[in-house]
Amino acid sequence: MGAGHGHRLFFHGHSAVHRAPAHVKVLALVAFMLTVVATPRGWYPVFAGYLLVVLAVILLSRVPLLYVVRRMVIEVPFVVFAVLVPFIATGPRVEVLGLSVSESGLVAAWGLLAKGTLGVMASLTLAATTEPTDVLVGLRRLHVPDLVVQIMGFMIRYLDVVTADLGRMMVSMRSRGMDPRSPRSWPTLARTLGALFIRSYERGERVHLAMLSRGYTGRLP
Secondary structure, eight states: OTTTSSSOOOOOSSSHHHHHHHHHOOOOOHHHHHHHHSSTOOOOHHHHHHHHHHHHHHHHHHHHHHHHHHHHGGGGHHHHHHHHHHHHHHHHHETTTTEEHHHHHHHHHHHHHHHHHHHHHHHHHHHHHHHHHHHHHHHTTTTTTTHHHHHHHHHHHHHHHHHHHHHHHHHHHHTTTTTTGGGGGHHHHHHHHHHHHHHHHHHHHHHHHHHHHOOSSSOOO
């Protein structure tokens, strides 16, 4: 339902969370994240309370929980890093499932996972209940520098264009018998990503020149 409306992360709805002003939701997200980050890692019941708050907001927004969980795949690199921390950290060792791990590393991994997961869930909830254009309007109301808002606006606008370019490159690689997931194809994939960066940079230069030729002076009308 939400995939075909607005941005791919947005879930179309009419809940109270959807109707809330974007700048209020952005402020709430920032305040929530600062509170989570400032919470000591050993306050386990407090983190459980934070999770209940996020789940309550998701339920209030009527966004399917599975819709948010599926998009949490972006957290996978952080999860992998957190899993490795207990094995590479120094200090006293403890036995966990027959494996010797660092006690301090285990605590650090827990803190990274807990705070990172809460942050990703809260951010995805904001994205699922707020159109990107509304977020930009909210940032302007919060007096974020106009140039920063413009950069974010162009990023949102051209993200799908760059993603489509990458998709066509992947199709071209597979049609030539290459598997991008295979380590043997990683050098070719690296060159492909480099070409994509250059193409995106050149597109940005053309867009900027087109804007200047139409009277752009640093502020959008």
